[in-house]
Amino acid sequence: MPSTIRQIPLDTATQHHDHDFHQIVIGLRGQAEFEIEGLGGSISALSGCIVPANHVHYYAGTGDNRQLILDLSAQAPSLTGFHHELARLFDAPRFFTLDDPLRRYLDFLLHELAVSPASGTATQGDRLAATLLGCLHARLADTTEPGHRRIDLRRLDRYIERHLPSKLSVGDLAREACLSETHFRHCFRQQTGMTPWQYVRRKRLEAAHRLLRDSRLPLSEVAALTGFSNQSALSHACREAFGQPPSKLRGSSRLATGHSRALA
Known part of the structure; x- marks a missing residue:
């Protein structure tokens, strides 16, 4: 399964599911609420979250919202081979905010999606995804690993x-x-x-x-x-x-x- 990149609004009614592929969600407009295996947070424009595969997550958009979503199987080219270290991004769920360089790259990525419909799938999609994942990994790898939810024993x-x-x-x-x-x-x-x-x-x-x-x-x-x-x-x-x-x-x-x- 290649990397796929799409732009969609999230339903304003709370939904939940899990899936066998990783996902990154970045806010483009409006706001959305996520809870990923007990870790909750909000996404607004230029912030996002990491949803590892097989993690149950609840989500809901607020009003007029639009999200950029990357779907990535564990075998995606952007997570294997030369890029295998990027899979560590999905060791646990977390929330993040884009800094200025990443915001500029996001503008470029959105431009590519707009001028070339094929950019959201296949080889070009993998290239765009790998660059974004590499930039996120460089920024998040040195941060404290997010705490796992404590089980109520x-x-x-x-x-x-x-x-x-x-x-x-x-x-x-x-x-x-x-x-x-x-x-x-x-x-x-x-x-x-x-x-x-x-x-x-x-x-x-x-x-x-x-x-x-x-x-x-x-x-x-x-x-x-x-x-x-x-x-x-x-x-x-x-x-x-x-x-x-x-x-x-x-x-x-x-x-x-x-x-x-x-x-x-």
Whole structure:
């Protein structure tokens, strides 16, 4: 997919979607509001935002608005080969403002689009896009990386506890956190130091240990209540995490010494 450059107004009613290609939006007239995976901001003339692929984003134009939009697949010539470093622009969403040199280049780009309809697609579009991306990369590469949205772990914990007996997927957790699955995985690992699967497994083990310690429920029921497929799976997990089978954990007043080691 080559780079495509288009000029459109944004609907004034709030819309949202995600797509499998990167996008840069630059305001030409009026104003627009964007929220990209929880990062919100406004775009007016000569400012813009970076929307990485597969990031859910909400957007709405205000009144008479017009936006320049660049659509860029990960395999676009302007992001591969000699230009491969420019792909780093899409590591995370962010907002930016054009400085004077970039404003002059934008005028040139708009002139090219006006005099040559083919400029918005194919080879010429890739050339125009690569120059713009290179200029943006030079200006943004040295700025502080924008903070990733922090996941509300208390809310996520409550969700996990409510659904502990069920099969939980990363997609389920990502939807609860209002993030795309790809962005959720990245943010979760950065925030907790573990994968979502490791985190849910730890929650299952903690709940199983509490039930073993405080109740006389059959092991099969403990397994079912904490999301283990059967008693054998529970027993294997307890031996691995606590160094003891479930029967030895009955009535204990604290976690086995292997607890911290296994759940860290």
